[in-house]
Amino acid sequence: MSTKVRRVYGYLAEFENASQLYKAAEKVRDAGFKKWDCYSPYPIHGLDDAMGLKRSILPYFVFVGGVVGFLTAIALAYTTQVGLYPTVVQGKPANIFTTAAFFPVMFELTILFSGFTVFFGLLGLIGLPRWNHPIFASKQFLRVTDDKFFIAIEARDAKFSAESTKTLLDDIGGDNIELVEDDSE
């Protein structure tokens, strides 16, 4: 006989619409939970405040990425055009005064590196891609990308308790409250 260990992921509760989700999120935030999330088919504006989330730090990464791109372009242009292979063509000398002709490449590489930073920075921040997630064990959760709104409070939150968290979700108007268990092992 095999023993199957099933870890509890947390509670999942459905909410009727965006307005209900918003109000419920404020209450979960005020109850002091940290490891929880609101799930919706589309981004709901203002929910960040209701959840107490800070503004995304992605722009700082992208600024650094852009600067790196800009410096790469400068290095590339000057090493190849002034250092390694100077040519005097189009009446333009191969020295510092050629800078104006390098502007387009500097601009494009700034954008290119920033673009890559947005992509990989985003994936890093949201922790994707990943093969699976315990929350997918819930059958009703499949509708989240369609028309359902959920709040999930994770079991690893310090304030989580099997009874009181369920009561809280019930009090703030959650339906179909479900204890999600990780079925991956």
Next chain:
Amino acid sequence: MSEATTQSETNMNTVKIPVLEREQLILNKRSYHWITERICGVVEGRQPFLWWILFIPSALVALVGVVGGLTYLVSTGVGVWGNTNRVMWGWPIVNFVFWIGIGHAGTLISAILFLTRQNWRTSINRAAEAMTIFAVMCAGIFPAFHVGRVWMAWFLAPIPNSNAVWQNFKSPLLWDVFAVSTYFTVSLIFWFLGMVPDLATIRDRCKPGIRKFLYGIFSLGWRGGNRQWSHYEMAYLLLAALSTPLVLSVHSVVSFDFATSVVPGWHTTIFPPYFVAGAIFGGFAMVLTIMIPARALYGLHDMITMKHIDNMAKIILLTGTIVGYAYLMELFIAFYSGAKYEIAAFTFRGMGPYGWAYTAMMSCNVLSPQIFWFKRMRENLWVVMAVAMCVNIGMWFERFVIIVTTLARMWLPGDWKTYSPSSVDILTFVGTIGMFLALFLLFLRFLPCINIAEVKWTLKESDAHDEDKKAHPDDGVELIAAYQYELHENPEGAAREAGTEMKPSAAVTK
């Protein structure tokens, strides 16, 4: 007195209640689930017969024109494109500029309209971005192969090589390499990132199997949590902010290929804005050309409404008029400069052996969109389609006029020649049209053609404060009631607010 009273009553009847709500972007009060069903249904259901009717010929044309034509070119030599003198060199460049310009509307819709909060973009941005990607792919074929030995195309990139030779960074042709490759990469990231939540929607609807696995891979494990959305929205905003200057720069750089040369007819400072406006103009025409049939094919009328088509027609009118201004300004400056070579170049364009191409360009690009001044014309899909086709043709001729007529009369009379494309030239160009359509049809078949998440976001009930607003006395029906109360108690004020002047006599009677 009685007459005056009647007048006042008439006035009260004519005072119109102002429009209280914006025109809905999604018609018939569709629900979230309906939107999901309808868009995913395109991917999940069997394709309509017409899809096959369009796809098979397009794919065959692409196979013969692009795969066959290019195989023949590579195995024989670039001479089959007739690139034996400088005039014949024009064809690949005409097609390159034509296709790259098409892509610009996609980025404009996805980036610039996003930054300016034009919510109507949500219904068309996905397909327009797909169009961008495919158009840039078609565009890339021409410069890559016209270099002669395509297996040496990597010489375009700044990679150390055994000759210790480096590219000329002062050349607009190298700027082009950077601009176009950056444009393609960033557009691809933008398109893919925008699609991740929608791929997750399809994934969650699939039965377990290979389809679910593949959509799962490409949706990256998206869960739709607000901790993801929060960063995602920021990433989307940043990409829009990066793409906006990028799209303006790409066609500017393309125009530098011409503008920085010392050739009459090319050496003008108006080229960058003129090329960008032309690109957006041609791109919107292509969006309409492919979206109107797709809308009819899959019954997307509630999401791509007449308002969307109307807005696009207006943009075509605007950019077409800008392009017309640029054409006339070019002529004026040629005359006003007094430079005889400049004057000769433009006289040759308009009245030389290529005068027919110039006329085609002028009538298709400048005159045909003017019909969009009339609302009735913007509402007639046949007229819209006809104008869009005119613009597609006209924009191709614009590049033909700019490139070929100028090259045909360069400084040295020894270079002069009358242009004629070779059969392989034509084959390859037609092939790219087939390739573009085939790729677009495959896109409709396998990927969500409308941005599901963003369309849901434009619905009224998607607002987190929707219920509070409903409860507020100023919303909807209650607002009308409040206004009608105002209308009866204070008709003068109500009339002023509504913008309808009341006759003084009526006011006095009251």
